[in-house]
Amino acid sequence: MLLSWLTGLGAGMVFLHFVQKRLFPYFWDDFWFLLKVVRNGIQMEMCKRRGKLVTVLDKFLSQAKRQPQKPFIIYEGDIYTYQDVDKRSNRVAHVFLNHSLLKKGDTVALLMSNEPDFIHVWFGLAKLGCVVAFLNSNIRSNSLLHCIRTCEPTALVVGGDLLGRIEEILPCLPKDVSVWGMNDSVPQGVVSLKQKLSTSSDEPLPCSHHVVSNLKSTSLYIFTSGTTGLPKAAMVSHSQALRGSAGFWAFGCREDDVIYITLPLYHSAASLLGVGGCIELGATCVLKKKFSASQFWNDCKKYNVTVFQYIGELCRYLCKQPKREEERDHQVRLAIGNGIRSDVWRQFLDRFGNIKMCELYGATEGSISFMNHTGKIGSVGRTNFFYKLFFPFELIKYDFQKDEPMRNEQDWCIRVKKGHPGLLISPVSTKNPFLGYAGSYRHTKSKLLFDVFKKGDVYFNTGDLMVQDQEDFLYFWDRIGDTFRWKGENVATTEVADVIGMLDFIQETNVYGVPVSGYEGKAGMASIILKPNKSLDLEKMYEQVITSLPAYACPQFLRIQEKMETTGTFKLQKFHLVEEGFNPLKISDPLYFLDNFKKAYVPLTKELYDHIISEKLKF
Structure with a gap:
């Protein structure tokens, strides 16, 4: 009797296992991942109910107390x-505290490259209860001035290698902003x-x-080009920062991991997911000033790197490097990031090992x-009813x-069917708030539907088009609006157009x-109409874009037109x-094509076009 019962139970379990594999192949992957998400949420809720609101800074202080001698940052050896x-x-x-009028709640702008002092200043200001605004270290001139004015800082801290950038706009800065330079020799007015650090207390x-009274209060400003206009300062709450810092843990990173970060710290990927993720784990971070494809695997081997952060361009650059025998001689087991094409993904795995x-996918302000926890090539993640x-x-x-x-006859938006691209939106609620941007409410309103x-009802507009397949995997399709992505950065088209429009x-x-x-x-690419009786000055054009825009925002192509078409609402x-x-x-x-070797815009001939298409010409 018992034997037949056990046999039947076993057969039933085998059958259920077969059905699960056949009909729900990702059930256990989804289950364990969702369990992690729920566990993280429960931990945050338990802390709140105990009246102890824990921030990323609090977690860092806890790690410093628990393992003071463990390497946190490795930088240039x-x-x-x-x-x-x-x-x-x-x-x-x-x-x-001793040499300024800074007080809790004030904003301090930070313009620094990847270096340990970026983190020292960030945490030091956080210890005073200040909101820190991360400025893009690539921007300059009017764009930089705009960003500083937008977040209305009480002070501005500038890295030693970027003081020249600030010196250009120093006379135009608001008079009540004190400027601090991370260098012994600084310009007048800085x-x-x-x-002062050399004589300061380390107590x-x-x-x-x-201490914070609400995790929804602003912790950081991180600038994003959004879909229109100049960069906007997205408000990042303590709660969002905590969620970002849990990303590495959710993907299976451990305390003994060594994580290689070459992405810029002014982006949320490197700062919140990267540095914050290391803090969440108590892991070690190898910080690189700038990504180098030729040094990448040497660094991984030298520092025993086990995890690295990427954007799609980074992986593509590595695949374009000449093959070397030692490129599989490493301990890397995980790579975490976004924007990698399926073909590059496959090529990367074939070449560099298991x-x-x-x-992953995420919007700074949303x-x-x-998170693609299954490893499905090309997908940014998976969804299901519980997710x-x-x-x-x-x-x-x-x-x-x-x-x-699009809207139907009743003026409601229309959901897309699986397999078709659709605009990704998410509901705004008390549970999922949208803090918006610093400055005018119109910037915040422009991101809402x-x-x-x-x-x-109100929804946050991500500005991204996605496709959901029949197995509920999601794939990034394209950006919408007046923005595009190049060299891992979002470029606001109106900002580029404004810079070019300054030419007479x-x-x-x-x-x-x-x-x-x-x-x-x-x-x-910039399509241009010239003023009557004016001719195109390519030298002035080159000088204007190179000096006023970050390298990734400079138009690679120019097109000279006699007239431009507009939409029904008079948009170009x-x-x-x-x-x-x-x-x-x-x-x-x-x-015309922006030739970086000739440092000029040159006519785009068929021969040049063929070199670009065949990837013989790099830019």
Whole structure:
């Protein structure tokens, strides 16, 4: 009797296992991942109910107390332990406490490259309860001035290698902003923070300076180009920072991992997911000033790297490097990032060994995120009924001609079917708030959709088009609006157009992104109308874009037109221009290419076009 019962039970379990594998192949992957998400949420809720609101800074202080001598940052061969970073950041806090008028809640802008002092200053200011605004170290001139004015800082801290950038705009800065330079020798009007640090105390500050009463309060400003205009300062709450710092842990990283970060710290990927993720784990971070494809695997071997962060371009650069025998001689087991193409993904794995690629998606200012926990090539993540309970979202139809969401006869948005691209939106609620941007509310409002499926509902517009397949895997499809992505950065087309429009021979400029064979994202292209009786000055054009824009935002292609089409709402038409691209055989208008070797815009000939398409010419 018992034997037959056990046999039947066994047969039943085998059958259920077969059905699960057949009909629900990702059930256990989804289950264990969701369990991690729920566990993390429960831990945060338990802390809140105990009346103890724990921030990323609090977690760092806990790690510094628990393992003071463990390496936290390795930079250019130098080791900074958790205790070292704690003490150095204490020095920063004491300098501002004793030599400035900074108070809790004030904003301080930070313009620094990747270096340990970026983290020291960030944590030092956080210990005073300040909101820190991360400025993009690539921008300059009017864009930099705009960003500083937008976040309205009380003080500005500048890295030693970027003081020249600030000196250019120093006379234009608001008079009430004190400027501090991380160098012994600083321009007139700038205070040397480095000198004051040498005599500052490294004793801990009272927790009362940085304790928070609400995790929804602003912790950081991180600039994003969004979909229109100049960069906007996205408000990042303590709660969002905590969620970001849990990403490495959710993907299976451990305390004994050594994590290689070459992405810029002014982005949330490197700062929140990267540095914050190391803190969450108590792991070690190898920080690189700038990514180097030729040094990448040497560094991984030298520092025993087990995990690295990537963007798609980084992996593509590595695949383009000449093959070397030792490129598989490493301990890397995980790579975490976003934006890698399927073909590059496969090529990377074939060439560099058994590395699990952990693709993810997230918007700095939004609450929606996806994580590819199954390793499905090309996907940014997976969804299911339970996942949408925690991270609700919708994919809606988008009108590319009108550049806006489609609506039906009742004026409601329309959900797309599986397999079709749709605009990714997520509901705004008390549970999933959208803090928006610093400054005018119109910037925040521009990212919101109202009355989407019913009267009164509000959704955050990510500006990204996604496709959901029949197995509920999600794939990034494209960006919408006046923005495109190039060299791992979002480029606001209106900002580029404004810079070009300053030239006295330009009447109108239409900037957009065009796909280029072999490259991630889209390269910038500017369609231009000249003023009557004015001629194109390529030298002035080159000088203007190179001196006023970051390298990734400079248009790679120029097109000279006699007139431009507009939409029904009088917006410049981009759809057909993007479709036509930069092929001189199909376009009769004059075309030019930004030749970095010649440091000039040159005519785009068929021969040059062929070199670009065949990837013989790199840019």
